[in-house]
Amino acid sequence: MSDIFEYAPAPESRDVVDIRPSYGLFVNGEWIDSLGDERHKTLNPATEEALAEFSYATPADVDRAVDAARKAYDSVWGRMPGRERAKYLFRIARIVQERARELAVLESLDNGKPIRESRDVDLPLVAAHFFYYAGWADKLRHAGLGEDPRPLGVAAQIIPWNFPLLMLAWKIAPALACGNTVVLKPAETTPLTALAFAEICRQADLPPGVVNIVTGAGETGQALAGHEGVDKVAFTGSTEVGRLIARSVAGTRKKLTLELGGKAANIVFDDAALDQAVEGIVNGIFFNQGHVCCAGSRLLVQESVEDELLAALKRRLATLRLGDPLDKNTDIGAVNSAAQLDRIRELSDAGEAEGAQRWSPPCALPDKGFWFPPTLFTGVAQSHRIAREEIFGPVLSVLTFRTPAEAVEKANNTPYGLSAGVWTEKGSRILWMADRLRAGVVWANTFNKFDPTSPFGGYKESGYGREGGRHGLEAYLDV
Amino acid sequence: MTEPGRLAVRKTYKLYIGGAFPRSESGRSYAVTSSKGDFLANAAKASRKDARDAVVAARKAFPGWSGATAYNRGQILYRIAEMLEGRRAQFAAEVADADGVSVKRAGELVDAAVDRLVWYAGWSDKIGAVRGAANPVAGPYFNLSTPEPTGVVAVVAPPMGPLLGLVSVVAPVIVTGNTCVVVCSERAPLPAITLAEVLATSDLPGGVVNLLTGRAAELAPWLASHMDVNAIDLTGCDEELAVACEKDAAGNLKRVLRPPAGKIDWLADPGVDRMTAFLETKTVWHPIGV
Secondary structure, eight states: OOOSSSOOBBOOGGOOOOOSSSSOOOEETTTOOOOOOOOOEEEEETTTEEEEEOOOOOOOHHHHHHHHHHIIIIIITTTTTTHHOOOOOOOOHHHHTTTHHHHHHHHHHOOOOOOOHIIIIHHHHHHHHHHHHHHHOOOGGSSSSSSSOEOSSSEEOOOOSSSSHHHHHHHHHHHTTTTEEEEEEOOTTHHHHHHHHHHHHHHHTOOOTEEEOOOOHHHHHHHTTOOOOEEEEEEEEHHHHHHHHHHHTEEEEEEEEEOOOOEEHHHHOSSSSSHHHHHHHHHHHHHHGGTTTOOOOOEEEEEGGGHHHHHHHHHHTTTOOSSEEEEETOOOOSSSHHHHHHHHHHHHHHHHHHHHHEESSOOOOOSSSSSOOEEEEEEEOOOOHHHHHHOSSEEEEEEEESHHHHHHHHOOOOOOSSSEEEOOOOHHHHHHHHHOOSEEEEESOOOOOOOOOOOBOOGGGOOOOOTTTGGGGGGGGOO | OOOOOOOOOOOOOOOOBBBBBOOOOTTEEEEEEEESSSSSEEEEEEEHHHHHHHHHHHHHHHHHHSOOHHHHEEEEEEEEHHHHHHHHHHHHHHHHHTTTHHHHHOOOHHHHHHHHHHHHHTTTTHHHHHHHHOOOSSSSSSEEEEEEOOOOEEEESSSSSSHHHHHHHHHHHHHHTTTEEEEEESSHHHHHHHHHHHHHHTTTTTTTTEOOOSHHHHHHHHHHOOOOEEEEEOOOOOHHHHHHHHHHGGGGGGGEEHHHHHHHHTTSOOOHHHTTTTTTEEEEEEEOOO
């Protein structure tokens, strides 16, 4: 993108990955064929090339998976001593590390995210989550959740396409550590790393039925969340679907946790270290193409530094490199699907139509694949759709404020409450802001940081329950 | 109770909203009888509008109450216990009428309610230490998780246990900084309104607790579907109402505390679940460096 100098391409090799032409479902430790005949292809969003064919599991397939999970729970996993469960999880963590390069390439191929991110963020965190929760398996009564915490049983887990393997780890690691068995449904556009994880379970000799993977779309998810045989439903995805799941679970005794959308404010005060703030803003909204529920999609900048900050931000955006996700120099990869690209376009067009000013750095988009340039909107009002609705793409809306009170008011003016960012060199102001922001995670002078020891989850319509840390155990225990 | 030759001055039972005691805007009331069927009083029958007003009052009170120090909130809960103790005889008489138990037994239930308030008062400045965490993240960051109140909580109080049950569902909600709108026992609402008189004179800011008397089946669905209510406690709902309310609660993804499977023993150790059901965890990250 830069006119000053070009980088030589540094592509990661695809040879480290072996993708089968076609995948079945992983049930009771075996690959089985779906009872239905609906099959779809998963695409490489950067090239639109078909990567593999996979099944859309039917309700009858979901029955089989839940039965397998129940049997494994009753006969093996639910009664296994925690110290033994721990060793299985440690094994899985090690295998993930051993196969990290392969999994990172596979994730970038199927999702479109830059290899730099799948290699340096996703995969290390996946391994870290299994290591972290492995250690809890034999220490549950020390978790402060009661003297005799018990597993719930069979957990139905439905995960999104933005961090396919990381979300799998967030769901499966604590569930297994607590003694539950799982049936997991990956997103229909990104099933491949979950299917690769099934092989990892086999390499770890995990007892059959402890982890079951059923691929499919919304209907498979509905069959799973609504299945009478599951004791727990965990969902990460859109607030809209979260609402449907909450309704469907009502009146059952299933425990439910939801990690839903966000419209985070990234608040920059006039005394902030502006260069650091620019990096944080870029990381906040352009990381993973903005496909992040906690993305800092609303920049709130103090009016007195607006011009200076925007100039620096634009300079920085002009250096971002968009293109081949497997190129190690790439900062911005492909949008995950044509449908998502349409949504990003629709909302961006609405931004212009409603009177905000759109800006993107000069940026050539590849001919094939699903691409959207990093985009800034200035002159955004709180009533604009781009300031209210989750875009889930590389689109930043810039608003301004004058006083800290106004910043709080605007930041909280959303039904969401997942995350927020605060940039100021004044410690007392950070704490004052952190107190008042209605959000589950507040990043001060940093953004988009994750760690298995740190609880994550939202207020208000961003969902309920926490994942990560000691708090993340509660979702999988009867306490 | 009446002495010969003197007509008793009867109490008018009203709602408790925003620290004031209004009648229902609907003008409706309903007859409350003792467990033996004797007429006791006409209680206000709250309407949807009353419920909405109560939510507005609770929302208005939230910043102040959640922003108060834990020490201060604990002191106020203890003060409620003091005021309740001071009116022990009146509560014992009302509970005896409502539950059909002896005045002696009713007195024990009042004592338990006082003790429950004292127990929760002590939690205000401890729940953060028990439920919070300093997280050892793998990087140069300070990372701290603290529990925070969810916001405005709607509470459907249990029909049985008009005082002890009520105190046992309200205290855990407010001790952590939430404010609430409570649908009191439909069958036995009088101790609730007398409790409101205690709350009104115990330094509890107006609006922190709002008490509605009337029909749970009529009021609860409005609260469950209200977009400015953050959580709902369905303890006092029968199964059908609980399911309907839980479905409505999905509208803005309210936190839901479902009614327990079996009968509740309000005299047993309550544990921390009723507090934690209405807490969020906020995690703050900051880089470490010089």
